[in-house]
Amino acid sequence: MSMHPVLIHIEPLDEVVNFSITTNLSITFLQLKQLIQQKIGVGIDRQILFRKQGADNWFDSSTLESAGFKDAVEIGLMVLPLPPGTQINITISVPASYDFNLTVEERLTVLELKQMICTFLNNGGLGIFFVPEIIQLSNLFTEMQNGEKLNSYFVNEGSKIIMLFN
Numbered sequence: 001m002s003m004h005p006v007l008i009h010i011e012p013l014d015e016v017v018n019f020s021i022t023t024n025l026s027i028t029f030l031q032l033k034q035l036i037q038q039k040i041g042v043g044i045d046r047q048i049l050f051r052k053q054g055a056d057n058w059f060d061s062s063t064l065e066s067a068g069f070k071d072a073v074e075i076g077l078m079v080l081p082l083p084p085g086t087q088i089n090i091t092i093s094v095p096a097s098y099d100f101n102l103t104v105e106e107r108l109t110v111l112e113l114k115q116m117i118c119t120f121l122n123n124g125g126l127g128i129f130f131v132p133e134i135i136q137l138s139n140l141f142t143e144m145q146n147g148e149k150l151n152s153y154f155v156n157e158g159s160k161i162i163m164l165f166n
Contacts, residue, residue: 006073008064010036013078016152017142025069030060036077040139040154048078081151082106088157092117093138095162106155110135111146117163134164 008021021035033044049058051067058067082088088106093099102116114135135144137153138160144153155161 006069006071008032008073008075010075010077012154013076016145016148017137017140017154019140025065025073026063028061028063029058029067032064032075033060041156041159042079042154043156046080046082048080050076050078079151079154082156088155088159090155090158091160092120092135093160093162095164099160104150104155106149106151108150109146110144110148110150110153113150113161114146135161136164138162 005022005024008023009018010021011018019039021032021039023032023035027035029049030044032049033047036042036047037044064073084107086105087103089101089103091099091101100120102113102120104113104116108116117135136142137144137155140153142153143164144161
């Protein structure tokens with residue numbers, strides 16, 4: 001049984017953000033899904049893991065080692081979408097100021113979210129008049145691109161988005 005730490009590189013199928021997790025090969029795929037949930041917030045029931053080079057699919061009770069992984073581990077991730085029209089609650093954080101909540105759909109584009117933020121700030125009587133140029137998901141520290149959908153960045157229920165100023 002391999003107990004030395006290995007870096008597992010996760011490459012999402014439809015998402016634009018890759019990430020890595022350090023663990024050992026003796027963990028099960030269910031435990032890996034739990035680590036992924038801790039990292040990006042996507043529920044285990046929405047995750048499908050697969051081998052990047054091939055069509056392997058594993059049982060949650062299988063270990064990475066029993067699946068033939070040695071040192072370099074690259075695993076694909078497909079996140080099942082929420083049903084159309086499903087609303088999720090996210091928190092927008094304005095540094096050195098305050099946080100506020102918005103209810104959105106995960107299929108919204110980043111640009112549409114920025115427009116919602118602008119409308120909230122400008123029309124909410126807060127006296128803040130600007131369009132956020134840069135926003136990022138708090139747990140991935142990656143700038144979100146205007147044309148991408150929120151689910152491309154794993155935005156889901158309870159996600160926190162940080163606004164950055166240039």
